[in-house]
Amino acid sequence: MYLSVELDAHHIQEIMSATSEDGVNWIPDAGVRIQNRVPGMLEVANNPSALHHNGEVWLWFRGSDCMPLDSNIYVAQSKDGLVFSGIQKVLAYSKWRHHERHGIAFPHVAATEEGFRMYYAGYWGNWNCGKTVNYYRKIKKCRNAFVPQS
Numbered sequence: 001m002y003l004s005v006e007l008d009a010h011h012i013q014e015i016m017s018a019t020s021e022d023g024v025n026w027i028p029d030a031g032v033r034i035q036n037r038v039p040g041m042l043e044v045a046n047n048p049s050a051l052h053h054n055g056e057v058w059l060w061f062r063g064s065d066c067m068p069l070d071s072n073i074y075v076a077q078s079k080d081g082l083v084f085s086g087i088q089k090v091l092a093y094s095k096w097r098h099h100e101r102h103g104i105a106f107p108h109v110a111a112t113e114e115g116f117r118m119y120y121a122g123y124w125g126n127w128n129c130g131k132t133v134n135y136y137r138k139i140k141k142c143r144n145a146f147v148p149q150s
Helices: 130-144
Strands: 002-006 013-019 044-053 056-064 072-078 085-091 103-112 115-123
Parallel strands (some): 044 103
Antiparallel strands (some): 103 115
8 A cells, every 4th residue: 555644744745655464454664655855746745546567566646846736646666666766747737727726636547458547636716716825835835944855
């Protein structure tokens, strides 16, 4: 299982993993699978969706600089399911598309006979809804002080 974890009270999230023998009782793995501070997604990596493909684990996830504004969907690959590389943006939101005014998230990817199909959520509404946008911009400024520099 791949899951989002929050590092502190400032919504800084990364992706970790856990294993289970019975699908009910889970033991977290040591280490982080997808870290924050990846170029293009400075603070948040969350909402993982994983599939086995060509002998690898492919992990799609949401990456964002200002949660939940301006989020996009990324993919990374791993041979062992623990160390991921090759992170790349695969779906960018467009504030001009009606249902993606603020960002996109929660990818769920399914294999099909033709390839893959992704289902995802779009954040939408009035882009200038001042209270909401200002709230996230404000917490982004204070969160940046808590993000470890690498």
